[in-house]
Amino acid sequence: MEYNMTMVDNEIVPVYETDKGEKIVDGRELHGVLESKQDFSTWIKKRIFESDAVADKDFSRFHKKMEANNATSIEYYLKLDIAKEIAMLERNEIGKKVRKHFIEIENRYKRQIIDRTQLSPQTQLMLAMSESIAKTELEQKRQAEQLQKLEDKTNKQTEVLQNVKDTFSNSDSEEDTTHWINKCINKIAESSNFSYSFGNRYSAARNESYDRLTLKAGCRLDQKVRNAIARAEEKGYTKNQINAINKLTVIMADKRLKEIYIGVIKEMMIAYCVEVA
Structure with missing residues (x-):
């Protein structure tokens, strides 16, 4: 299945947020950053097996038509938890770096979670507006840091x-x-x-x-x-x-x-x- 998603981080490996609020990683993009010598298909199947990942729970698989030759490729979206495990399985410095970054992203979003159902409609609206402003400010800061x-x-x-x-x-x-x-x-x-x-x-x-x-x-x-x-x-x-x-x-x-x-x-x-x- 394919998701409606928005990129929320692109510092090392692009991380996306689905319309359900889940953080996911494109398997092929992760494979490229980790610089594995194995071809993508062999690598992803091996890593999914080694991490005990469960289809439709930890990852999703879908077919994508290639524009160049009209062939079909199999793509994978990985939940952030399983992407961490796969990065760790590389057993090298870049794998450690990627896993550490995924943990930082998780912690960053955990700090942002608030149970809004316990708030009044007015407060929820104000919170949503403040959060939008804060996100914009943080994104601008992140972009400025990346440019620097x-x-x-x-x-x-x-x-x-x-x-x-x-x-x-x-x-x-x-x-x-x-x-x-x-x-x-x-x-x-x-x-x-x-x-x-x-x-x-x-x-x-x-x-x-x-x-x-x-x-x-x-x-x-x-x-x-x-x-x-x-x-x-x-x-x-x-x-x-x-x-x-x-x-x-x-x-x-x-x-x-x-x-x-x-x-x-x-x-x-x-x-x-x-x-x-």
């Missing part, structure tokens, strides 16, 4: 962009460039803005950079490393020389990949608002 956050982030990214240009301009040799790349990746990994699912945060940052490069360049880095090792063995390289071959050395040896990868590192620095000292 956006402005602060934009200013920070501008500073980072200039910093990246300045630090990279001094990286003339391949050795300098490699050092610059490694330093940037370490800074990204150490940033509070960087989130990852599991494992070592430094490895996660480096792997993300390689994943971004693979998407941009349309290459298979693992295969390129194997090819480089095979060529080195044919040429009689020493064991130490062969062991030194890795994804970064392969990238640095390829002019096209090197240029694209430098761009990837710059993008990540700006995305995570990280400066290189």
